[in-house]
Amino acid sequence: MLTVYGEGRGFRVVWLLEELGLAYRLRPIDLLAVEEDRDFLAINPAGFIPALQDGETIMVESIAILEYLLARYGSCSLSVAPDDPAFAPYLQFLHLGEAGLAGPMNAVLVGRQFAPEAEREARVTRWADETFQSRLGLVIRRLADCPYLAGDRFTAADISVSYALLLGLRTGNYVPGPAERDYLVRTTARPAYARAMENCPATKVWAARSPGL
Incomplete structure (x- = not known):
């Protein structure tokens, strides 16, 4: 197993x-x-x-x-084949969810919530926040054209990015705009998300104590 x-x-x-x-x-x-x-x-x-x-x-x-x-x-329903026109955005957002969003958000979290008070707005923390915001702009622009990041259907890229946005939301370091909020409502309404939350008790408790959508 x-x-x-x-x-x-x-x-x-x-x-x-x-x-x-x-x-x-x-x-x-x-x-x-x-x-x-x-x-x-x-x-x-x-x-x-x-x-x-x-x-x-x-x-x-x-x-x-x-x-x-x-x-x-896996099945092709959650990924995108290389010969599909949606392959490039799928791959881009699959990796952007960590490299461009969750990674910088970790630095923001550590800088603002765990560093000594005098260091909480250090240049590296501001840089990490600016990086998150700039990469978030790519997500917002994509969502203006498509309901999901690979197009019209949910894929693993949406798992990647949704987690990153929820990380920012639940740590109080990011407030979703209308496009991201509607997107997160769609992705977190999936039955598999609900089952995952039930099977991840620490995540469930953390989410219950954090700002919601």
Whole structure:
């Protein structure tokens, strides 16, 4: 059986697994005590989440895991074939959800909520916020033409970007505009999203305590 280690960005993986109807187990990871979790460190010595174990195969990095699952177990309904005109935007937004949105938002979160007060608006924090906002502009422009990032249908690119937008929203560092709000209403209304939330208790509690749509 597939094993997902950790929530956080692991929620992307769980959401995709629910969309695909694949059996899995979720292994919680306490990042505050990860140095004592020898079983997990044997899977991912770097000690970050998520990780996926599929038999003898181990994958880390949430977007790489999504691509692996889609290539190995997925259906074309959640990905886009290279000869499809929507392939380029699909691939772009699949990766932008982490590299352009969630990654910079992590820096904003750390800078504003964990740094000493005098450092909370440091140049690097402002740069990360500006990076998030500029990449968000690509999402907004795409949503002006299409209901989903690959076009007319939901794909893994929407899992990637929706997670990043929800990360910003739930940490209080981003307020969705009308286009993003309508988009998130569409993506989070999916039954697979609801099942993923039920199976990720820490994420469910965090969402319940955070600003909503």
